[in-house]
Amino acid sequence: MNADFEAFKEYASWFIKKSDKVEFLDIKIVPLTLKFRKTFPCLASLIDASTILNLKINDQQYRLYSWTNKDNLSCGWLSKIECTENIKLNLIEEHLLLLSEIGGIQEFYNPPEGSLCENQNFVFMGSKCICGIGASIDYYQELCFEENKKPINCSDFICFSEEANGNLTLYDPHTKAVLLFAPDHCFDNVSFIENQPEFTFHTFDNIINFIDYVEAFASQWVDKIEITFQKEK
Structure with a gap:
């Protein structure tokens, strides 16, 4: 039982159906590149502080990034891991860099109130752009x-x-x-x-x-969570 995943399921109850096949993956997380860290320093610090769960839902790979907020609640987002080579749009280099390292965000749970991610159907996700x-x-x-x-x-x-x-x-x-x-x-x-x-x-x-947008987005999460050392699952 993964507590963060259970918290995600409870918050985003519409996302996973009983018939869905969910598989937790034992994959070592590749560290963020220096280029990513220099481009998105606040986001990189946020990711470093996350608990990361790799999983598949109906054979689609996802990554759940989780933190503990200042109300002692699990919070975070579910990133969809997609091949950027399949994206036909003219995405800028910084967007592709983000997608290649942390994926695009499909769902949030317990997000910061009033933040850029509040009520969003998706953020950054290549296949939805x-x-x-x-x-x-x-x-x-x-x-x-x-x-x-x-x-x-x-x-x-x-x-x-x-x-x-x-x-x-x-x-x-x-x-x-x-x-x-x-x-x-x-x-x-x-x-x-x-x-x-x-x-x-x-x-x-x-x-x-x-x-600027990505860093403002990350800063809103940093302000609402308790930063801890990164853990991998």
């Missing part, structure tokens, strides 16, 4: 037309995080700048983009690019 803003493009272009605003050419932007209500977090693969497309939000850390319809594209306060 899309180009552009999906079905929202018609809504966005119609608003731009009605308000006589020039639309942002977002067709090659990479959506790397999707909120349950449909809000999208994206980066421009050319500039690596991060934007939020959010017709429906209650964030207090974002700003409207000048000359754009309100409640469409936003910038995050204190987050300029993808690395």
